[in-house]
Amino acid sequence: MTGRTRGPRGSYAVGVDRRRKIVEAAAKRFAREGYHRTALTRIAEDVGITEGGLLHHFRSKKHLLLAVMEHRFTSEAQWWARLPPDATGPEVLHAMVAATERHLTEPGLIELFVLTSAEAADPTSAAHAVFAERYQGAVDELAQLLRRCVERGTLRADTDCTAIARECIAVSDGLQLQWVISGGALDLAEAVRVHADRIARTITPDGNGL
DSSP, rough: HHHHHHHHHHHHHHHHHHHHHHHHHHHHHHHOOOTTOOOOHHHHHHHOOHHHHHHOOOOOOHHHHHHHHHHHHHHHHHHTTTTTTTTTTHHHHHHHHHHHHHTTSHHHHHHHHHHHHHHHHTTTTHHHHHHHHHHHHHHHHHHHHHHHHHTTTSSTTTTHHHHHHHHHHHHHHHHHHHHTTTOOOSSSHHHHHHHHHHHHHHHHHOOOOO
């Protein structure tokens, strides 16, 4: 009886681990080679399974793409969570630039983000719920960081933290789209830095930029 009760649990754990490895392998392939240029067979080979085994966990390449984007959002949230709790307003804005530089180390994932965000505009799309949750969470978390800065006096007391958070995220995402369309010609990190500097001049008590 003990063996029978452990069996399903063991199978479930193996399945969860296998899904995680597939998503991580796909994220690396997509980041290096791009979504359209990556064959499912290559991802399966990276994990040591067949393409059929991969499709057992993800019904299609599009389903795998969505899982990769969820993985990216989770990784990004964890990165932001490492920001010191006593970070100043300018330091939070500097983190926006650092996050962009981090994205540029995996250019394929920027392309994936733009590709999937377009699909997420359709309320019936599976991507819609994932992106809706991502945006709400990202705005709430960044606004909370900014409110703490207001409380410590490193941002002006009249700062509309939610509005600033929405603007910063909108500009970052919009610039990623322009970066993709320009074929990488746009200096993405510098464009984000210029915007963050402009914001800093309007919401810091001394009016200094970055």
